[in-house]
Amino acid sequence: MTPEPKLVADTVGPLTDERARWASDAVRTSADAMEQAIQGKRRVIELVLATAMAGGHVLLEDVPGTGKTALARSLAQAMHGTSSRVQFTPDLxxxxxTGITVYDxxxxxxxxxxxxxxxxVVLADEINRASPKTQSALLEVMEERQVTVDGQSHRVAEPFLVIATQNPVEQAGTYRLPEAxxxxxxxxxxxxxxxxxxxxRILQRQTASEVQPVMNVGTLLQLQQFTHAVHVSPLIAAYVIxxxxxxxxxxxxxxxxxVRGALGLVRMASAWALVSGRPYVAPDDVRDLAIxxxxxxxxxxxxxxxxxxxxEAIIGKILLDTPIPQENGTA
Structure with a gap:
């Protein structure tokens, strides 16, 4: 088993180069472990890890059999956290x-x-097969990290990540996800x-069915704190705007x-900077994640x-037409 990266501090404080390098090492170690189960998809793995560091959620739109379920399971195993899978169906x-209240x-x-x-880590498999009423059950918990049942609010575990999947090919019996x-x-x-x-490697059965834990949930929470401490210069913020x-x-x-999209782009760029071992956001971080x-x-x-x-084509054209800030993002 790969040793877990040692935490460098209990509190964040200033995000130094040393802490940024530790964060990059932690991501690399986790990605290496997950890549044993998801072969040849390093960027997608790092993108999912960065999303977890940014406190967000992931929507995977892909044809069946590409490893969407394995990706969610490998992340939960790598960070030694709890995971669940919900198969979304029309009668769900x-x-x-969310759960129910039962009288004892x-x-x-x-x-x-x-x-x-x-x-x-919650895998919402084929989320677009459930009715809009059931899909809306995720709205509160994805934003506020809590569910309200019969007037009572219940907090979910931290860290919390929803990985939802949908099939772009077979649309019979599906409900399009609303904009919200x-x-x-x-x-x-x-x-x-x-x-x-x-x-x-997959055909020769060199893909691992189980991923060894290389960190714990405390490590991911520390990475989330470091992500919030990444420096975003005014020019970078203006570029996002x-x-x-x-x-x-x-x-x-x-x-x-x-506005949530703008905030998401800044947070993801901050996490992407940590993946590269930098304590500040560079213009390329924003450009890499805009689409x-x-x-x-x-x-x-x-x-x-x-x-x-x-x-995607519209965002690509916007990236070409928008001037890139002439600075490296440092303070």
């Missing part, structure tokens, strides 16, 4: 996700029975098919990126969709 009820006749009281949402739900996901990405070398404003002005877009953070939040005009315009 909100209480099946012996004690004469109502008891809350927690649902599968109470875990560190999509906006709750910090990142939308896909795993994709493995390359030939990774496929060979320019990108977000450009999505709202684009002629093909009916609804541009939200996975912003594209799924755009609502296109019907005419643009009919013409085959994609949100």
């Amino acid at each position: 009820l909100p209480g099946d996700v 006749q012996k004690q004469g009281i109502f008891e809350f029975h927690a649902g599968p949402i109470f875990a560190n 739900q999509l906006d709750r996901f910090m990142v939308k990405t896909s795993i994709g098919y493995p390359d030939d070398a990774a496929m060979m 320019q990108l977000v404003e450009a999505t709202r002005r684009a002629s093909e877009v009916r609804l541009g990126a939200s 996975p953070v912003l594209a799924h939040r755009l609502v296109l005009e019907p005419e643009a969709e009919f013409d085959g315009v994609t949100a």
Whole structure:
């Protein structure tokens, strides 16, 4: 088993170069462990780890059989946290996700029975197969880290990460995720098919079914604190504002990126800087993450969709047209 990176401090304080390097080492160790189960997908693994560090959630849109479930399970195993899986179906009820209150006749009281949402890593598999009412059961917990059942609020575990999946091919019997739900996901990405070398290792059964824990939930909480301490210069913040404003002005877009999207881009860029071992955000961090953070939040005009315009293409054009800040992001 790979040794867990040693914590450098109990409190954050200033984010020094040493702490940034420790964070990068912790991410690399975790990614190495997860890559034993998810072959040839280093960027996706690091993207999911960065999302966990930023305190966000991930939406994976991919065809069946690409390893979406294995990715969620390997993350929970690597950080030695709890995990659960909810198979979303048309007959799934909100209480099946959040939990229900049951009357105990012996004690004469109502008891809350927690649902599968109470875990560190929750896999919401094929989320678009459930009804909008059941999908909305995730809105509160993804934003506020709590569920309210019969007027009582219950906090979920920390750290808390939802990894939802949906199939972009088979749409029969599915419900399109509403904009409010999509906006709750910090990142939308896909795993994709493995390359030939990774496929060979899979066929030769060199893929691990179990990932050895290389850190604990306390380590991830420490990484989240370090992410909040990453320096974001005023020029970087202005660059993010320019990108977000450009999505709202684009002629093909009916609804541009939200304030939550701008915050998500800054937080993800901060986590991405730590992945690289830097205590500050650089322009390339923002550019690398603009598409996975912003594209799924755009609502296109019907005419643009009919013409085959994609949100990813719009973000790509905005990145080309927006001047890059001429600084490295340091204080």
